[in-house]
Amino acid sequence: MPSRPDVRSNPRRRHRAAAATIHDVAARAGVSVATVSRVLNGKELVRAETSRHVRAAAKSLRYVPNVAARSLSIRRSQTIGIVLPDVHGEFFSEVIRGIDLAARAQGYHILVSGSHSDPSQMLDVVDTMRGRVDGLVVMAPDVTLAPLDELRARAMPVVLLNSATPNGDAITIDNYGGARAMMRHLHELGHTRIAFVRGPEHNADARERLRGYRHAMRGMAAESSRALECSGDFTEESGFAAGRRLAALNPRPTAVFAANDSMAVGVLASLMAAGVHVPEQMSVVGFDDIPIARYVNPALTTMRVDIAELGRCAFALLLDAISNPAVHAPRHDRVATTLVVRKSCGAPNVRPKQNAQPHRAERILKNGRKRVPEKGEVS
Amino acid sequence: MPSRPDVRSNPRRRHRAAAATIHDVAARAGVSVATVSRVLNGKELVRAETSRHVRAAAKSLRYVPNVAARSLSIRRSQTIGIVLPDVHGEFFSEVIRGIDLAARAQGYHILVSGSHSDPSQMLDVVDTMRGRVDGLVVMAPDVTLAPLDELRARAMPVVLLNSATPNGDAITIDNYGGARAMMRHLHELGHTRIAFVRGPEHNADARERLRGYRHAMRGMAAESSRALECSGDFTEESGFAAGRRLAALNPRPTAVFAANDSMAVGVLASLMAAGVHVPEQMSVVGFDDIPIARYVNPALTTMRVDIAELGRCAFALLLDAISNPAVHAPRHDRVATTLVVRKSCGAPNVRPKQNAQPHRAERILKNGRKRVPEKGEVS
DNA sequence: CCCTCGAATGTAAACGGTTACATTTTGCGG
DNA sequence: CCGCAAAATGTAACCGTTTACATTCGAGGG
Numbered sequence: 001m002p003s004r005p006d007v008r009s010n011p012r013r014r015h016r017a018a019a020a021t022i023h024d025v026a027a028r029a030g031v032s033v034a035t036v037s038r039v040l041n042g043k044e045l046v047r048a049e050t051s052r053h054v055r056a057a058a059k060s061l062r063y064v065p066n067v068a069a070r071s072l073s074i075r076r077s078q079t080i081g082i083v084l085p086d087v088h089g090e091f092f093s094e095v096i097r098g099i100d101l102a103a104r105a106q107g108y109h110i111l112v113s114g115s116h117s118d119p120s121q122m123l124d125v126v127d128t129m130r131g132r133v134d135g136l137v138v139m140a141p142d143v144t145l146a147p148l149d150e151l152r153a154r155a156m157p158v159v160l161l162n163s164a165t166p167n168g169d170a171i172t173i174d175n176y177g178g179a180r181a182m183m184r185h186l187h188e189l190g191h192t193r194i195a196f197v198r199g200p201e202h203n204a205d206a207r208e209r210l211r212g213y214r215h216a217m218r219g220m221a222a223e224s225s226r227a228l229e230c231s232g233d234f235t236e237e238s239g240f241a242a243g244r245r246l247a248a249l250n251p252r253p254t255a256v257f258a259a260n261d262s263m264a265v266g267v268l269a270s271l272m273a274a275g276v277h278v279p280e281q282m283s284v285v286g287f288d289d290i291p292i293a294r295y296v297n298p299a300l301t302t303m304r305v306d307i308a309e310l311g312r313c314a315f316a317l318l319l320d321a322i323s324n325p326a327v328h329a330p331r332h333d334r335v336a337t338t339l340v341v342r343k344s345c346g347a348p349n350v351r352p353k354q355n356a357q358p359h360r361a362e363r364i365l366k367n368g369r370k371r372v373p374e375k376g377e378v379s
Numbered sequence: 380m381p382s383r384p385d386v387r388s389n390p391r392r393r394h395r396a397a398a399a400t401i402h403d404v405a406a407r408a409g410v411s412v413a414t415v416s417r418v419l420n421g422k423e424l425v426r427a428e429t430s431r432h433v434r435a436a437a438k439s440l441r442y443v444p445n446v447a448a449r450s451l452s453i454r455r456s457q458t459i460g461i462v463l464p465d466v467h468g469e470f471f472s473e474v475i476r477g478i479d480l481a482a483r484a485q486g487y488h489i490l491v492s493g494s495h496s497d498p499s500q501m502l503d504v505v506d507t508m509r510g511r512v513d514g515l516v517v518m519a520p521d522v523t524l525a526p527l528d529e530l531r532a533r534a535m536p537v538v539l540l541n542s543a544t545p546n547g548d549a550i551t552i553d554n555y556g557g558a559r560a561m562m563r564h565l566h567e568l569g570h571t572r573i574a575f576v577r578g579p580e581h582n583a584d585a586r587e588r589l590r591g592y593r594h595a596m597r598g599m600a601a602e603s604s605r606a607l608e609c610s611g612d613f614t615e616e617s618g619f620a621a622g623r624r625l626a627a628l629n630p631r632p633t634a635v636f637a638a639n640d641s642m643a644v645g646v647l648a649s650l651m652a653a654g655v656h657v658p659e660q661m662s663v664v665g666f667d668d669i670p671i672a673r674y675v676n677p678a679l680t681t682m683r684v685d686i687a688e689l690g691r692c693a694f695a696l697l698l699d700a701i702s703n704p705a706v707h708a709p710r711h712d713r714v715a716t717t718l719v720v721r722k723s724c725g726a727p728n729v730r731p732k733q734n735a736q737p738h739r740a741e742r743i744l745k746n747g748r749k750r751v752p753e754k755g756e757v758s
Numbered sequence: 759c760c761c762t763c764g765a766a767t768g769t770a771a772a773c774g775g776t777t778a779c780a781t782t783t784t785g786c787g788g
Numbered sequence: 789c790c791g792c793a794a795a796a797t798g799t800a801a802c803c804g805t806t807t808a809c810a811t812t813c814g815a816g817g818g
Contacts, residue, residue, distance in 0.1 A: 019510070019534075021804055032768045037806060044807095047766065064509040068450040069804030072773045077447065079490070079511075093472035100493050104504075109511065111458070112491045114479050125483075130443040131398070132458075132488065155398075292674050400774055411798045416776060423777095424795065448774035451803045 020061035029057035040065065078107060080318060081133035083125055084114040085140060090291060091307055095161070098311020099137060106319060108134075130156070135322045137161060137314045141204050157321035157328075159314050164204045169321055170332045171314045175205050175287075178303040178337035179212025179257075182285055183220075185301075185339055186255050190347045191283065192220055195228040195253035197242040197263050206234070209259045209287060228253055232263050239266025247274040247282075254282060254348035261286035261293045261302055268296055268344065283345030287337075298343035310335050399440035408436035419444065457486060459697060460512035462504055463493040464519060469670060470686055474540070477690020478516060485698060509535070514697045516540060516690075520583050536700035536707075538693050543583045548700055549711045550693045554584050554666075557682040557716035558591025558636075561664055562599075564680075564718055565634050569726045570662065571599055574607040574632035576621040576642050585613070588638045588666060607632055611642050618645025626653040626661075633661060633727035640665035640672045640681055647675055647723065662724030666716075678721035689714050 026033045031050060038044045039054040046054075057063075071077045082099060084092055096112060103110050111133055116122045122140060129136065135157035160170040186194055196213045199206025210229075217225035228249075230242035239258055243266060246256055258264035264286030271278055278284050278298055286293060289304035313333055321328045405412045410429060417423045418433040425433075436442075450456040461478060463471055475491060482489050490512055495501045501519060508515065514536035539549040565573055575592045578585025589608075596604035607628075609621035618637055622645060625635055637643035643665030650657055657663050657677055665672060668683035692712055700707045 022806095023804080033805080034769075034807075035767060038767090041806085045765065050766080064506060066451070066804050067510045068447050068456065069773090070806080072445070072447040072451050072775085072803090073805040073807085075773070090469060090472070093469070093475075096472075096475070096491065097493055100491065104492065109490055109492070109507070111488055112475065112479065113483065113488070114476055127443060128488070131446045292671055295671050295674050297676070401776095402774080412775080413777075413799075414797060417797090420776085426796065429796080445774050448803090449776080451805085452774080452776045454803070 019066070020063045021066070022063070024061055025054065025057045025063050028061060029054045077132055077134055079109040079111055079133050080315070080322075081111045081113070081126075081129040081136045083116065083122060083129075083136060083138045083140075084112070085116055085122075085142070094307035095139065095311045095314075098308030099315045100311075101308070102312045102315040106315075108315075108319075135159070135318045137311075137318055139163065142200070142202060157318055157325070159318045159321070161310065161314055162205055165332060168330050169317050171310060171317060172208075172332070172334055173205060173305050173310065174334040174336050175208035176212040176215075177334070178287065178305075179209040180216050181337070181339055182257060182287070182303050183213060183216030185341070186257065186283065186285065186345065187216070187220060189255075189283070189345065191255040193228070193251065193253045193348075194225075194255045194257055195230065195246050195249075196225070197230045197232040197239060197256065197258040197267065199232060199234045199259040199263075203234070206259050213257060232259065234260050234262060236262045236266040236269075239263030240270045241266075243267035243270030244274065247271055247276050252276075252282065255345060256282060256284045258284070258286045261288045261290040261300060264300055264302070264344075265292065265296050268298075268300070279344055279346040283348070285345055289340055293340075294342065296344075301342045301345045302340050304338040304340045306335065306338070398445070399442045400445070401442070403440055404433065404436045404442050407440060408433045456511060456513055458488040458490055458512050459694070459701075460490045460492070460505075460508040460515045462495065462501060462508075462515060462517045462519075463491070464495055464501075464521070473686035474518065474690045474693075477687030478694045479690075480687070481691045481694040485694075487694075487698075514538070514701045516693045516697055518542070521579070521581060536697055536704070538697045538700070540689065540693055541584055544711060547709050548696050550689060550696060551587075551711070551713055552584060552684050552689065553713040553715050554587035555591040555594075556713070557666065557684075558588040559595050560716070560718055561636060561666070561682050562592060562595030564720070565636065565662065565664065565724065566595070566599060568634075568662070568724065570634040572607070572630065572632045572727075573604075573634045573636055574609065574625050574628075575604070576609045576611040576618060576635065576637040576646065578611060578613045578638040578642075582613070585638050592636060611638065613639050613641060615641045615645040615648075618642030619649045620645075622646035622649030623653065626650055626655050631661065634724060635661060635663050637663070637665045640667045640669040640679060643679055643681070643723075644671065644675050647677075647679070658723055658725040662727070664724055668719055672719075673721065675723075677723045680721045680724045681719050683717040683719045685714065685717070 022033050022036050026036045029036065029050075031054060035046060035050060036054050036058070038046050039051045040058065067078075080099075080103060082096060084095070092114060096110070100110055111129060113125045113129070116125060119140070122138070126136065126138070133156070137159050139161035141162045158169065160168065162172050163170065165172065183194065194213075194217065196210065198210055214225060217228075230245055232238040232242050239262065242258075242263065243256070246253060246267070247270070256264075256267055258267055264284055267284050268278060271282060271284070276282050284300070286300050286302040287305075289302045293300040293302050313335055317331060317333065401412050401415050405415045408415065408429075410433060414425060414429060415433050415437070417425050418430045419437065446457075459478075459482060461475060463474070471493060475489070479489055490508060492504045492508070495504060498519070501517070505515065505517070512535070516538050518540040520541045537548065539547065541551050542549065544551065562573065573592075573596065575589065577589055593604060596607075609624055611617040611621050618641065621637070621642065622635070625632060625646070626649070635643075635646055637646055643663055646663050647657060650661060650663070655661050663679065665679050665681040666684075668681045672679040672681050692714055696710060696712065
C-alpha cells in the first residue's frame, strides 16, 4: 500500500522534449517500472505477452535507458579506461583498436586518455576516471615501480601494458623470446659477429630485448659481446650515430640488430652514407615492424609485434579481473612476435654486385607495390 | 522539519571497504551534504573556515565524487563521444590526440569508438552512447547525406568531421584551398600540363580536391583538363596504375598531382619502374603529408594537413554547441593546409643527370636523418 | 469452497549526488 | 537590546534505474 503516491507518475517533461524514461514506458505498456526493467534486462520471468507489450512501448517511445542512473544503481559503468603515454601514433592507435574491438563485443565502452608525460599526471588522470570506469588498461613503459604500485592502490582492477611489472596483472610483448628468435635467424644465415644497438636504459621493452641478445650471444660461444653493443635511445638519430660507429669497427660486425625499427632505419641510412652495402656487406634487422619498415631500402627484416592482439589480451585479462574479483588470480601474459623476413639481411661476406642499379630499381618497385608481395612475406 | 529521518545518515558500508561518499565527508566535517557539495563545486558562498574543514575531511577520506550520481543529477556527463570509421591508423590517432588534449583542458573525458564499416553500425554505436556523452564528434567521410541527417535527429550536439555537410556543425580540411595552393606552386615552377589522380567518387575530401584542381586548370587557360585526369581510389595500387597510364600519354604531362599521398607513392613507384625520372622528367605531388611521404625516394612534396588541429577545432565547436544550446548557431569551419616542399618536383623539361647515383645517396642520407632538416622544411 | 504455493507483477527503498527552498546565524542601525 | 536583511547552512525532493520484498493471481489438492 503506497504511503504516498508516486511523485513521478504523471505529468513529467516540462517544455523541451526530454528523452523517455522507464516510467513513460511502464505507463504506455500498462505495467510497473519493475516489469519494464525485467523485460529489458531479460533476467527474470515475465509472461511472453507482457514482454511483447513492453518491447513495443519501448520501441515506440524510442526509449534508451539512462546509463548514469543505471550505473549509479548497479555500481558498474560498463566502461573501461585506457591511459597511454605520448607514444608513437601508430602504436597508440593499434592498441586502442584492439581493445575497442574486444570491448565492444562484450558491451563495454572505452574512455581514452593519452599524452601523459610524467607519473603524477598519469595518476591524476586515473583519479578523475574513478567511478567512471570499472577498470583500467595502463601503458607506462618508462615509469618506474613506485608509481605503478601507487596505481594499484587505487582499488580498481588495473592491467599494465608493456611496463616494468613486479606483480599484479600485466600483458607484455615477448621481447626476450623475440630477440632470441631474431638471433637464431641471423645465426642460421651464418652470422656470429652480431652487433646490437640498445634502447633507453630504463625502458622495459629495451631491457628485455637486450637480455635476449646477450643470452643468444653467450649461447653462440662468440667473443665477449659487450664490445659489439652500442647505446641508443629508440630514435632514428641514435641509430644513425650507432651505424657510423659500427661501420668504423675493425673487424666489422657482419650483422646489426637494432632494438627497434626506428633505430634500424637510422643504421641503414648511415651505412648507406658510409658506402657499406646492405645486405651484401652487412645485414641489418630491427624489432616492431613499424609501417615504414617495408618502405626503406632495402626493406627491413624485423620482428613483428601484433599490437592489436596486445590490446585484445589486455581487455580479456581486465574483464576477468572485473567479473570475478574474488577468484581472479593476477596473471602476466606475454604475446608472441613474428619474424618478418625482407631484404635487409643475407649470409655474411658476400661481395657486392658491380651493377647494383637495376637491381635496386627493382627493389623499389616492389616496395611501391607493397600489398601483393606482403601476403606471403611472413615466415 | 523532517517528516522522516534521513535513512542514509548513519550506518552505511557493510563489509568490503566502499569508497567514501559525500555523506561520509559531511559527517566527518560536521556539516550537511549541501555544504560539502557547495565547497567542492565552489559556486556558492561558504565561510572560509567551513570550507577548510570540508576540504580536510574530503582529503582525509580520499573522497572522489561518484560521477554516475553526479551526471544523473545534473544531466551532464562531462564526456564527449568520438565515432570514427576504420580509418588509417595515423590519422585516427592524431584526431584523437587533438581532441583529447583540448577536452582534458576543459575537464572533459572522451569515449572512443572506431572501426565502423557501415552507416547502420555507426548509428547503433551512437545510440549506445546516448546519455553517456554530452555530444559527439563523428567522422564519416564516405557516408551519404541521409544517415547523417538521421544522426542529427538524435537530439544531441554533433560535429561532423570531413563529411559531406549539408547543414549543421562541421569541421573540414580546406581541401579546395589546399588543392589550389598546390596548383599555384606547380604553376610557379613552370608547369601547365598537370595531370590529376582522383580519389573515390563519393568521398567528400576527394571531390573538393578535384574541384580545386579543375578550377586551377581553367584559370591557367590550359587545354581541357579532363584528358589529364585519371581515376583512383586513394590506394597505393590505384596510384601505381594511374602512373603507368600517365607515363604512356603523348605528350606526357610534366607534373602529376595525386589526390592523396598514398596514391602519389604509387605513382612514384610506377614511374620509376617505367624509367621516368622524378623530378627531372616529371614532378609528382600528393596531399596529406602522411609519415612515409618523407621516406620515399625522392621525398614527396605535399600539402600537410594538421590533423590534431582538426581535432582541436572540432572539440571547440562541440563545446560551444553543448554549452550554449540556445544561442549556438551551426557553423562550418575549415582548417588550413600547409605546403611542404621536398624533392619530388622541380621545373619541367630538365634533362636527367647522367650519374644520378651520388646524388641519390645524398638524398637518402637526408631522409634518414629526418628530424634536423625537417625543422626548416615547411615553406 | 478454502488453502497453499509458485509464478507474475507491483511497491518503494536504495544508489550518491545537486539544489530549491526553509531555517538559522550574523552583522548592524536604531 | 530589538528587528531585520543578508549570509550561511540545513532539509529533502529529485535525477532514472535496479531489486528486495510484498502483493496478487490462478491452479490444483483436499
